[in-house]
Amino acid sequence: MQPLAIHADRLLTPFEDIVDGVVVVQGSKIIEAGPRGRVVLPRGARQITARGKTIVPGFVDVHIHGAGGRDVMAGNAESLEIVAGTVARFGTTSFVATTVTASLMETCDSVGGIARFMLKSSETAARELSAEILGIHFEGPFISKARRGVHPQEWILAPSTEVLAQLLQEARGTAQILTLAPELPGALDLIAAAREAGLVVSLGHTDANYEQAQAAIAAGATHAAHVFNAMRPFSHRGTGVIGAVMTSPRVSAELIADKVHVDEPAMRMLLEMKTPERVILVSDGTSATGMPDGKYQLGNFQVKVSGGVCRNAEGKLAGSTLTLDRALRNIVAMGVPLASALRMVTANPARQIGLGSRKGVLAPGADADLVFLDDKLEVAGVMTRGAGFDQA
Numbered sequence: 148m149q150p151l152a153i154h155a156d157r158l159l160t161p162f163e164d165i166v167d168g169v170v171v172v173q174g175s176k177i178i179e180a181g182p183r184g185r186v187v188l189p190r191g192a193r194q195i196t197a198r199g200k201t202i203v204p205g206f207v208d209v210h211i212h213g214a215g216g217r218d219v220m221a222g223n224a225e226s227l228e229i230v231a232g233t234v235a236r237f238g239t240t241s242f243v244a245t246t247v248t249a250s251l252m253e254t255c256d257s258v259g260g261i262a263r264f265m266l267k268s269s270e271t272a273a274r275e276l277s278a279e280i281l282g283i284h285f286e287g288p289f290i291s292k293a294r295r296g297v298h299p300q301e302w303i304l305a306p307s308t309e310v311l312a313q314l315l316q317e318a319r320g321t322a323q324i325l326t327l328a329p330e331l332p333g334a335l336d337l338i339a340a341a342r343e344a345g346l347v348v349s350l351g352h353t354d355a356n357y358e359q360a361q362a363a364i365a366a367g368a369t370h371a372a373h374v375f376n377a378m379r380p381f382s383h384r385g386t387g388v389i390g391a392v393m394t395s396p397r398v399s400a401e402l403i404a405d406k407v408h409v410d411e412p413a414m415r416m417l418l419e420m421k422t423p424e425r426v427i428l429v430s431d432g433t434s435a436t437g438m439p440d441g442k443y444q445l446g447n448f449q450v451k452v453s454g455g456v457c458r459n460a461e462g463k464l465a466g467s468t469l470t471l472d473r474a475l476r477n478i479v480a481m482g483v484p485l486a487s488a489l490r491m492v493t494a495n496p497a498r499q500i501g502l503g504s505r506k507g508v509l510a511p512g513a514d515a516d517l518v519f520l521d522d523k524l525e526v527a528g529v530m531t532r533g534a535g536f537d538q539a
């Protein structure tokens with residue numbers, strides 16, 4: 148396959164800021180990325196120039212439920228392809244398909260479907276613009292009834308290693324993240340079992356106090372789902388799970404940076420406390436992402452979208468219509484340097500799920516997942532594993 152050399156005004160790898168750079172792609176992989184003067188182009192390489200653009204790694208979303216009118220819980224190839232195709236247009240080139248709490252039977256069906264789709268698509272190289280599904284994030288069923296948000300109460304379960312084993316069996320090696328409430332009886336045993344199975348354990352939809360959250364972190368939890376949302380609130384004499392997450396350096400914090408879920412001063416506190424290395428921007432996107440206002444499904448319940456904000460029948464926030472390109476612009480608009488903000492949608496999420504050398508980075512051997520940003524940080528072009536891109 149003929150190598151493709153793409154020249155651009157700037158590359159953000161995101162660890163290095165390179166002026167006048169070139170990314171060389173062969174098939175689905177990056178084979179070289181660096182300053183124009185230092186990269187030796189392979190013989191016969193086709194060359195194109197992305198004038199006025201910055202090339203950055205494709206975004207990695209570790210918490211997303213759907214897009215383009217489809218929910219990942221549908222679990223069928225058609226729906227998953229629509230979700231993957233929709234988010235790719237906004238620069239998300241890979242994601243972790245996230246379940247919502249549903250009956251165990253329904254969850255098993257969804258997980259089985261997603262796993263089947265993933266294992267099948269890994270055999271065939273994508274030829275169109277389409278994000279890669281990297282695994283499954285279980286949001287529930289082991290969450291707090293007091294902090295369930297819009298997750299249906301009737302399907303919430305007490306922590307159970309047997310139920311987890313059942314979910315893992317359906318997932319056939321594709322499970323990545325388990326979000327749970329650590330204060331529930333049996334949660335520490337569940338954390339041990341999840342760690343044993345290689346999952347990232349995430350604190351979320353939780354009413355945990357500081358001590359309970361610390362115990363979970365000591366037991367191996369390293370992640371926190373959409374921090375501030377669906378958590379016991381912070382108080383100076385009862386700092387709760389937020390206090391534990393903020394002061395534990397090895398815990399990464401998800402943030403829904405749509406300016407609706409979390410107010411700007413709280414976002415600033417999180418960025419200061421966790422540093423750009425430990426913040427992961429997520430969309431928590433629903434099927435309404437990339438669609439006009441209206442009524443949509445989230446798992447097996449309906450949400451209403453008005454002005455781009457998703458709420459359920461009770462008026463509770465129900466996920467978002469956020470895309471990671473917008474999240475990135477929102478963070479940069481707060482004064483955060485682009486290179487730092489970029490880590491929060493690329494290298495940080497990729498590293499958290501153990502894919503730091505394949506995703507979220509412009510480097511030899513990484514997947515050719517590229518986003519071309521214009522000077523307003525709008526997405527001007529996207530490449531997914533070498534496909535779907537002609538001219539920036």
Ligand SMILES: [Zn+2]
Nearest residue numbers: 286296373377
């Ligand atoms: Zn949630």
